[in-house]
Amino acid sequence: MAILEEPIKEVMVLKNYVGGEWVQSKGELQDIVNPATARVIAKVPYSTREEVDEAVQAAKQAYPEWARTTPLGRVRHLFRFKELLEENFEEISRIQTMEHGKTIDESRGETRRGIENVEVATGIPTLMMGYNLEDIASGIDEYLIRQPLGVFSCIAPFNFPFMIPLWFVPYALATGNCMIVKPSSRCPITQARVIELVDEAGFPPGIWNVVHGSGSMISSALMEHPDIEGITFVGSTAVAKEIYRECGQFGKRVIAQGGAKNFMVIMPDADLKNTIPALMTSFYGNTGQRCLSGANAVVVGEEDAFYKQFKEAFVGAASRIKAGYGLDESVQMGPMQSKKAKERVLGYIEKGIKEGAKIILDGRKAKIAGNYPETCFLAATVFEDVTLDMTIAKDEIFGPVGNIMRAKDLDEAIEMIHTNPYGNEASIFTSSGKSAREFQHRVNCGNIGINVGIAAPMAFFPFSGMKDSFFGILHGQGQEAIRFFTESKVVIQRWW
Amino acid sequence: MQLTTASQIISFAKELEDKAAKLYQELAARYPEAKEVFLSFAKENKKNEIVVQRTYNEVVTDAIETGFSFEGLEADPYMIDVDLAQNVPLSSAVRKAEEIEERIQNFYTTAAEMSKGLLADIPRTFERIAKKRTERKGKLTSL
DSSP: OOBOOOSOOSOEEOOEEETTEEEOOSSOEEEEEOTTTOOEEEEEEOOOHHHHHHHHHHHHHHHHHHHHSOHHHHHHHHHHHHHHHHHTHHHHHHHHHHHHOOOHHHHHHHHHHHHHHHHHHTTHHHHTOOEEEEEEETTEEEEEEEEEOSEEEEEOOSSSTTHHHHTTHHHHHHTTOEEEEEOOSSSOHHHHHHHHHHHHHTOOTTSEEEOOSOHHHHHHHHHHOTTEEEEEEESOHHHHHHHHHHHHHTTOEEEEEOOOOEEEEEOTTOOHHHHHHHHHHHHHGGGGOSTTOEEEEEEESSOHHHHHHHHHHHHHHHHTOOEEOTTBTTOSBOOOSSHHHHHHHHHHHHHHHHTTOEEEEOOSSOOEESSOOSTTOOOOEEEESOOTTSHHHHSOOOSSEEEEEEESSHHHHHHHHHHSSEESEEEEEOSOHHHHHHHHHHOOOSEEEESOSSOOOOTTSOBOOEETTEEESSOBSHHHHHHHTEEEEEEEEEOO | OEEOSHHHHHHHHHHHHHHHHHHHHHHHHHOGGGHHHHHHHHHHHHHHHHHHHHHHHHHOOTTSOTTTTTTTEESGGGOOOOOOOTTOOHHHHHHHHHHHHHHHHHHHHHHHHHGGGSOTHHHHHHHHHHHHHHHHHHHHHTO
16 A cells, blocks of 8 residues: 655744744754654754743733633634644644654544544533532522633653643633643654644634743743743653652642553453454554553463463564554554664663563564664564563563563452552453452552553543652543643622 | 555545446446436445545544454455446446445445454444445346
8 A cells, every 4th residue: 555645745944832923943953853764854943941931921921811711712712723623634643653653543543532632621611610509508608610820831742742732731721721832852743733723723822832842941941930830741750750849849730640561461261352452552552652551461370371372362463563654554563753762672672681581572673564764663572471570571661562471360460560660551351340340449550441452541531640650639631630720719608 | 455454444445435436427427327326326435435534533543453453354355346348238337336336345344343343433334334235236236
């Protein structure tokens, strides 16, 4: 099948979007490279601290009027924006593939997930309602109203360049706040296209701003800024912890989502025919670069025959995964997002071998469909005889590497999950309701999958996370996002 | 050719509908006595193309098995040849159309069966379109 047409034809030079205007940053430009073709497709500016401040001032200025705009008036902008996203669905998806490397199916899936958050946020006129009680004491009524707070910021990661900002921004805006988005400096193009649609949708100037640049510099400028009310962040645990700490220090609200090491528990009664494709998506989808990826497959039971059957099916399916450019519709796994990311994964594979794990599928040398440089490509790797103390069993590898482990029963499998500091996701594959219920109740992870390899919450549920995978109280998406972006004000009234 | 990913399946389905629509447009021009039926088929093919694309776009998520659901589905048995020789009688043209409909129906039925791991909307749409083919074959036979 032919390669789908690339929407980016020439090198783009990205601009900031501040106060409804396109602004050329004074900062230096960095190349954005398509990881499949190794061609430069854009240049992103590394904005200065002053430019961050200008964006905050623009948002601060726009805030009072936006906060007083009726909820219906606010969501009408979102309705127009949602229509534009649908009209440009394919282009947005292909840009994600070009800058990130993911397959076109994965990019379209990401686009859909992002749009769903816009759809949910358009329900603000009802979702934002408070509550009341007449006669809390004789002749006295009490009620709660939700009010916006001011200017927020979203610091976005590279792995879902379209969707993750939309876990937060539509809710922030619909509740009457203003936003500054700092797209990933590695994958900023999708957000540049999104902001063109924001401009077309006619949001008032200053409501939704974009400042490109270095994560560490812009994050600290935002956290230290007195006019920023809160920060949302998705990225590594080390940075999430730091952001949580600093936001606490500066008195800001924070949602800080960190890394993960997700266990997939396969019970002896699992339906392997359906389980294997689900695990392929979980371990190797997005080339393993997502916080809900499967990492450790724990096969339960002492029966060797089942273990062998599972292992053969898993390795067989993983070995058939077709790697290549994501705009080739037949490709099942794209490249790593960068050469550096690939090298990091290679380092973990070496470490796995050195620490005694048995490599049963070696993906270090990828067979690539089409004529593309090897720079960022890896194929699927599988290890067995992996023990919990090994680095590859503990660390988030963030690449297409799967470990197969064994547990004698469900209790032991759950104990294994709990040895890990992360708590983002865990899944069980079983045909027993009893095992599934036990698993759901006992496992300390924010997102639980039951015969689901990627337990990604829909937009109307919070994207949960526990332990070292999440720092904060309220999560992104749905009702929790609305609570995060509003203050609950309680009024008690009486009339003489 | 193997079809493996959801994206390939959707593109292939659209290609089948598009080719079939072109065939029916040509048949409508050649056989005025059955023009209405053929044009209605061509119109329905275009509608099917939109429905298939829309269903996929509205339910696709990165969390389901879009890359792995159709492993082993061979396209060759479902490829259609819509070239029509000059001056063939209506009966021969109808036979060719029936054969094409049979192939398209088989494709949708197989794809529906294999896509159970995807969100149910996709197999449901495939099944619905496959079912329509039965009605269509009946109409062709009556010509």
